[in-house]
Amino acid sequence: MPDRTAPPAPRIGIARSPHTARFLDRCPEAVDYIEVPFELLRHDPAAADVMRTKPVVLHCASLSIAGSVPPDAGLVREVREWVDRTRTPWLGEHLSFITAEREPALGPAEAYAPGEPWNIGYTVSPALNLETVDRVVASLARAQSHFEVPLLVENPPVYFRMPGSTMGQVDFIAEVCARSGVMLLLDLAHFYITARTAGFDPFAELLRLPLDRVVEVHISGITAEQDGYWDNHAGRAPQEELDLLAIVLARAQVSAVTLEYNWSSRFPEHVLLEEIGRVRDVLESAQAA
């Protein structure tokens, strides 16, 4: 299990998919832990059965940390219950929003779920500015007070410039970290996508991140389509991500690296093993260095 007090040898985990149990039966030593989303556990508590064979790291996409609508008390209570039940060493959450208030200034919208906030059902990177930093810092303090384990924030992919943005994502994250003390879950696919969208060099920009805050790293695939780069948990990570991982490992005491290949029911087992091997090679090189 990833343990913040253990020596700094990063553990390797995979995001849960419908085939994880079968994979663990066949390759019990391939990974150290399983990442399980809170949203899955909420609808299908049986997904927690994987805890019988491996430790679990809980991931969440519901707290809308960067949004203006705080999560309701019932949802926070459910997250806390799963934090306790899974004995996760931390809780990863997106530095994004998933809900938004109905804004009268925008005029009448379609009459669905009247009176309720918009619920996008997917995390969205917020406007990157100091007002949002204030909001995030307040949200993090409020959210952290509910959990016994540290809350990590994950950099979201930026697919388009959010109106009102006055700073880049790296500066935004650095400001959030400096003012809140929060630790990071660095998703390298998201980071690479954001770099391509914003037109910056990911290798140069990575060095400006507060890498000393990185506890966990995510690795997954990226698709180039329709003049953009998109998150893809059904394809192999590009070599650039592993090169970025090597840089992170040289500068941060990373505790865990999670491979997120959980979007395709047909993701071949041998490819998953190869991807784990690629990451393990990078980790071993970093340890040797």
Add this chain to the structure above:
Amino acid sequence: MSARTVDAMIARCLLEPGYLDRLRDGLDAELDLLRVDDTTRGELAGLDVAQVRRFGGLISKVQHNDTWERFPLTRALLKFYGMELEVFAAYRDRHLSLLRGGRPTREAKTLSFLSFLDGYLASTATGACPGLIDVLVHERSTWEVAGELTDTGPRQAVDPAGERVVPRDALRIAALRYHPFDIASCLRDGSPAVADVVPRPAYLCYWGRRRADDVAVLELDAVTASVLACVDGRRSAADVVTAAHALLPEVGRRDLEAALRQAVAREVVEHVRSE
């Protein structure tokens, strides 16, 4: 400017595709309707509406991850032709309508998307994506026939002299321009080979057999395919032949009758008494 307004704007774009379309078609006119200050208006005017629309497509695509198990070729070709985001962006409105009715089953989600995709491909120039319609028809037919096998209604009395001809147990006939097996082979060998796939017309029969609990895919000649395509469970043998003759007027009734007899002998169809 207000971050709340921006969040609400993006949320509305992602949850109300009609609004997003209005922004795309007349951004200035739509922004004129907002009660926002000039700074906010200026910022919103810079929104990359096309990219937001693609992002909506990504969300719907991800929310269909559990539907692809039976449609690997269709998905692989959508991906190969770089159409996934565009297709799901176009589908988003219908997807959201489905979600508003409650959490849909996987089957309901699959059926809704396939129905949309059928229409989308029929109304879009698909010459640039050879084989896509063919693999969709192939995989959809297999899926639908498999679904019919789970429907266990009482069997009707078989009567060699019966008036109606019915499938045994579930049947679909497809006339395809590109052979789906060729596409599957190309995809196995590496997707670039798909670009070189050549048309190979095929008549395929998707035959669901309850006893074997499987769906067999049979290659047919044009005559047998026409005859079986006319077996709708209501027609008599004579009516099936008449309907098939209308499809293939150049083929004599005797040959069509022979094809039907052969299908009965293979137990693909059978005669039953009329009720």
